[in-house]
Amino acid sequence: MKPNRSKRFTTGLVCTFKDNDLRVFFFEVDHKDKDRFLEINEFYRKNNLDFVVHKTGSGGFHWLSPTMITKEHWKALHQELKHINPECPMTTLRIEPNKYAGEHNTWYNTAVERWNAEKYSDNNQEIVQLLNHIWGCELIGTGSGEHKQVKYPLPLFEGE
DSSP states (O other): OOTTEEEEEEEEEEEEESSSSOBOOEEEESSOOHHHHHHHHHHHHHTTOOEEEEEOTTSOEEEEOOBOBOHHHHHHHHHHHTTTOTTOOOSEEEOSSOSSTTTHHHHTOEEEEOOOTTOGGGBBHHHHHHHHHHHOOOOOOOBOOOEEEEEEEEEOOTTO
16 A cells, blocks of 8 residues: 555546557646636547546546547547646546545536537447446437546545
């Protein structure tokens, strides 16, 4: 286990699949910079990636897309956003609001964008169903590929 990890676990959605070489594109920021927020939304639109974006308890945001892309495309997209968050690429993003006290109060506030309307087969059906279940976002997808989820320990916080 990584150092500075607590005994509390969360569930994360993984950007790769069990049965193919495609990936989905995740991104995160730990701040509320409006210009960066708009820039990232526009980036997803420009690249025809459907997405759900939601607030986190740290005051940041998570972007999750069900649109399947090649590993090479995934790497190139991360290079374009590296200036915003050098910690990325995110290969796993939490899908539970259990990292910060009261996080569930803002976690389900989302914005949803569908840009890939003519190519629902590019959106992974399993991930679409999961995102729709968690965030009620009404994404559409028919693409195949078994998604992966993992349990992992949260970081230690002051007083733990």
